[in-house]
Amino acid sequence: MLKVIKEIIDNSDKANVKFCHWKSNNILEETVNGFGDVDLLVEKKCRADFEKVIFDLGFLPTKEPFYNESDEILHYYGIDKDSGKIVHLHVYYELITGGSILKNYNIPTNIIFENLKETSSFKIPLPEVELVLLVLRKYIEHISIVELRLLWYDYKNINKELNWLLERSDWSVVERLLNSYFPEFTLEHFQELTKRLVDNEPLTVRIKKGLAVYKHLNKYRIKNSLYIEALRFIFFALMIIKGRVFKGRSFRKISKNGMIVSFVGTEASGKTTLSNGLEKWVKSDFSYVRVHCGKPPATIFTSLFRRALPSLVKIKGLLNSFKKVDEKKDQEIKLKKLKENKPHPLICMSDAIDRYFLTKKLMKYKNKGFIVLTDRFPNKEVGMIDGPRIDAKAGLGKFLGKVESHFYNKIGTPNLIIKVSAPLDETLVRNSKRDNPEPEEFVRSRYELFQKIQFPQDVKILEVDTTNTVDDCMIKIKETFWDKAVELN
Known part of the structure; x- marks a missing residue:
């Protein structure tokens, strides 16, 4: 237990x-x-x-x-x-x-x-009580087209339960119960109903018996049956849509308040494995969304920049091809850019805008009661992972940097940050085993940057060392997740 x-x-x-x-x-x-x-x-x-x-x-x-x-x-x-x-x-x-x-x-x-x-x-x-209620409940369901469909799906389990109860029931006790609580049914009548259900007799026979049970239990009915059946059709249609379109995802919400849970960590730290585990855990019971904040979808405001930039880069490369290049110096510049992870300022500004609108959308989901799971989350520190990256002091770069910082500063914070880490040697080994590993220098530089990140003091932070087993990590994450959900509600 x-x-x-x-x-x-x-x-x-x-x-x-x-x-x-x-x-x-x-x-x-x-x-x-x-x-x-x-x-x-x-x-x-x-x-x-x-x-x-x-x-x-x-x-x-x-x-x-x-x-x-x-x-x-x-x-x-x-x-x-x-x-x-x-x-x-x-x-x-x-x-x-x-x-x-x-x-x-x-x-x-x-x-x-x-x-x-x-x-x-x-x-x-008592098993006799369960038997009486189960038989009457199932016959009531026989007069509903929608419930009949569900009954057909679950008939094997129903029959198993019926036989389990029959093995433990005393007919004299059943008779006493009928006389005391359902005098409309004689023992002989009830035994006939039970036998037809257990033997899975023709549907037409069981529907006819169901109509008789329906009349006997009329005094317990709450609302008009036709009205309830119409609603059943609507909700059953919604269930089918849910199953086919949303693949069984639940629409239940934890009370009124949702929460945002963000997994942050270096390359090959194990954050994707753990976020997959938490998604699987909540998926069948609660409404949730999951996004990757490191790769936000382009908005109408940034799509033009993103489409134009590859062409501009090709033109720049073509022009540079006519210049004499110091290969050693060029390699050093490329390595520096790789370590610093500083794309073109237009891309940096576009990332800021896209991340702002993405997180704004996530906040709306949260306020509707959804659990929001994110891989990574924007940071407001300049030069940090998922934070502002433009440090120009003059000209167009300075202007783009101000725009970038403006949007990062408008981004809210998650309710729970799960900080996933492993020793550098371990992350390098894991990265090397990937189908498409990142360059080692990039992994090292990201690891060093991650150690310097400062998170907001008002946000709950859980540190998880993924040298422990996945099961141990998930137990810790689930417990912290639920404690935070209770606190928010």
Whole structure:
């Protein structure tokens, strides 16, 4: 069991919170070890106490994409710091069920809270309670075209859960439950419904039975079924678009405030490997964007300069070809330019403008609740990596330098900087093994520059030594990332 889940259980018990893990208990062992959602039913009057417990443990509520199932069904996310796993609590304060998309039935919670049993982790309902609720829920889904489609995808898992519950259920207990909570159903009727579901009988037969269940449970329905079905079609279409266009990326946002996380480091320091790891970690659960600030896309203001410059360079090279060149001196100049990494002033100014507009866009994403991951981030120190590079004292160069500094000074700061480093000898070895290695002198000069960078004092900085294993580095990054997210919210 994950440590944070045990803490939720222990602290909730101390706070006298009445709660249980109410469904899918055939995979409870996997759930408490961090695989899949944790589906909790919490007594409504205990909501404030429960939220205090989980907020104290660093959990955050999320803003749902497209729609909220109900004000009484919420999603909270936290992290188990020992394993680095994200823990997703799917919390019900009322037993609102009846579909994967837009639940429309509010079942009294007493059927669960009056029939609980202890396990080595969460309290859970008796298997007979789970069986009754599962069968009724699945028949309700049979009368929705959208839910039928989802049911078909998941039928193997549903059947597995049904058989697991049947092996542990006593029909006399099922009969007692039906008489007490669902008197509309006799035991014989319920057994027939269960058998048809387990045997996967023809769809037309199951739909017909579903219509009968729908009529019996009419008093628990929240809204008009046709209205809910229309909304389901819309949300299902959005889910298909999300899956095909966005490749399964989540649209959930960590509360109202997003954050910008920037990976900075020298060549071959390991920053790309670690930023890839963090992207993979957040991708399936949260809204995020990732960009490379060292290579900003050209804006309408700079595209003309960038297109014209190659031609100007060729013309300059052609003119220089007629001049007598001291090859030794020319080589020294080229090596100096390589070390200093100073392109043409027009390129430097264009980089400043492009980086400003890129980071301005990233700030907007952050303010909308997105997690923004960047490889590198602009620096305001002259001569530093990703900072201003024009140091001309007169003429056009001086003017371009002022423009460059103006735009760099307008750029905001990230919320978290992950400073990735490794010893120089290690970075040189890593660079040599790349498919397209950088010149050694360039790697050395960038390494020396990076040691001199001063970051803003109000920004959280995490230093990561990549001579440690990737797993150890990622645990440290995830923990710091989540602590910062909690602080911002």
